[in-house]
Amino acid sequence: MMMYEELRNQVISLLSKQTRLDGRKPHEYREVKVETGVSKNAEGSAKVKIGDTEVIAGVKLEVMKPYPDQPDQGSMMVNVELYPMSSPEFETGPPDIFAIELARITDRAIRESKTLDTKKLCIEAGEKAWMVVIDVCTLNDAGNLYDAIYLAAMAAMKDAVFPAFDGVKLEYKNKTEEKLPLSRVPVSVTVFKYGDHILVDPTNEEEKAIDARLTVGVLENGNICSLQKGGDVAIVADDIFRMVDLAKQKSQELRKHL
Amino acid sequence: MTYDKRFDGRAFDEMRPIEAKAGIIKRAHGSGWFKIGNTEAYAAVYGPREMFPRFMQNPEKGVLRVHYNMMPFSSAGERVRPGPSRRSKEISHVAQKALLPVVDLSEFSNAVVDVFIELPQTDAGTRCAGICAASIALADAGIPMKDMVCAISAGRVEDKMLVDLNYEEDSHENGVDIPIAMLHNSKKISLIQMDGELSSDDLKKAVEMVRNACDRIFEVQKQALKKKFDISD
Numbered sequence: 001m002m003m004y005e006e007l008r009n010q011v012i013s014l015l016s017k018q019t020r021l022d023g024r025k026p027h028e029y030r031e032v033k034v035e036t037g038v039s040k041n042a043e044g045s046a047k048v049k050i051g052d053t054e055v056i057a058g059v060k061l062e063v064m065k066p067y068p069d070q071p072d073q074g075s076m077m078v079n080v081e082l083y084p085m086s087s088p089e090f091e092t093g094p095p096d097i098f099a100i101e102l103a104r105i106t107d108r109a110i111r112e113s114k115t116l117d118t119k120k121l122c123i124e125a126g127e128k129a130w131m132v133v134i135d136v137c138t139l140n141d142a143g144n145l146y147d148a149i150y151l152a153a154m155a156a157m158k159d160a161v162f163p164a165f166d167g168v169k170l171e172y173k174n175k176t177e178e179k180l181p182l183s184r185v186p187v188s189v190t191v192f193k194y195g196d197h198i199l200v201d202p203t204n205e206e207e208k209a210i211d212a213r214l215t216v217g218v219l220e221n222g223n224i225c226s227l228q229k230g231g232d233v234a235i236v237a238d239d240i241f242r243m244v245d246l247a248k249q250k251s252q253e254l255r256k257h258l
Numbered sequence: 259m260t261y262d263k264r265f266d267g268r269a270f271d272e273m274r275p276i277e278a279k280a281g282i283i284k285r286a287h288g289s290g291w292f293k294i295g296n297t298e299a300y301a302a303v304y305g306p307r308e309m310f311p312r313f314m315q316n317p318e319k320g321v322l323r324v325h326y327n328m329m330p331f332s333s334a335g336e337r338v339r340p341g342p343s344r345r346s347k348e349i350s351h352v353a354q355k356a357l358l359p360v361v362d363l364s365e366f367s368n369a370v371v372d373v374f375i376e377l378p379q380t381d382a383g384t385r386c387a388g389i390c391a392a393s394i395a396l397a398d399a400g401i402p403m404k405d406m407v408c409a410i411s412a413g414r415v416e417d418k419m420l421v422d423l424n425y426e427e428d429s430h431e432n433g434v435d436i437p438i439a440m441l442h443n444s445k446k447i448s449l450i451q452m453d454g455e456l457s458s459d460d461l462k463k464a465v466e467m468v469r470n471a472c473d474r475i476f477e478v479q480k481q482a483l484k485k486k487f488d489i490s491d
Contacts, residue, residue, distance in 0.1 A: 039379040042331035052284045058331025085302040085374035135330040
């Protein structure tokens, strides 16, 4: 952390004047763009841009044998690929802890909101059920992959349709019009803390100097469905409440894109 | 059997629509995007930068590394498992050989130039699209280059020779696919592969078709770079 102390001091000094390195207000997102149907072979797909940060998500549907402890349910999985194409800091090889944490944060907000009705994904109890696999791949990391990856995953799920399946053969080329059984639209917002200040949507520069961050899954009714604290510094409970409040407020902006 | 009309209605010497862009990945030193029909490739260049592991460094000149990857949801069938496969490793290898003749890395001792090729959507011809995007990315990154690399496949379906096979043609049981990378100025070939059965005369026809198509591809690559650097004709 010493390495970025100067940067941190600069960010804090700007925040006390209600501004940032790129001139934004502390609680202001960069421009958010969501485009769906961007990859024709996927069952659903979406490209999300937040400023110069860009990610692409695709949904593939597979027919699997249900897990023995949930014989009447399908399942879902989120995977994040941090491609070395998108940042000089990412390396080739299996997902590192950063990629795994991003995938699990995204997975948790979707799973714990129970938006996906996994019982409706069951085809034949104990024998066949749909598995929803959501892969999110980075194109360019200019900061705040947390929120970009979540938005892309959710937008791709909303875009997805089932391929034709006659009980034996799965025809990926023959897409139906049936959408995934989604009942709610949880949104994930990450709030970052520097000294006494909090902000949203940091650039990759700002991200280097954070004290702490909190990712919050927020439902339409204002309840929360997932939390994950990150960063090296411990925070007081009042910080958490303040960060959750900001996340709830910003979730309304992000939800408009879904 | 005769192949009278192409599955997608194109003429036999007609490519699918092509589009290209330069400089679309901001964190990279150079980048390119190349779309041909429904096959879409991104390429990003990082470097020259210090090479790790150190024992792979070459004190005489820089090293070119190419990484080819299909996104897990990009394929027409099942999900592609993330991570390298035998196929992707071989394509990375031949793509590196396709690009190497045009780059001059003699000034970059002990350094590496990394080229990352990613495909979000595929409909055959992925290695060629990747090489076209990579060539744009290398030029965008300002890597010293003697030429541009253009790549496309030609081949045969039943009795007809044709250019730019789509997935339906590529997977046809009586068909031949010949991906070729050609250097634009010298017309030299830096990648050629083939599977199927073919006469020597048909191979000559294939190379001729690729030569014509590559002239078109070069124009699109050039326009993409001109647009990025704001140079008008």
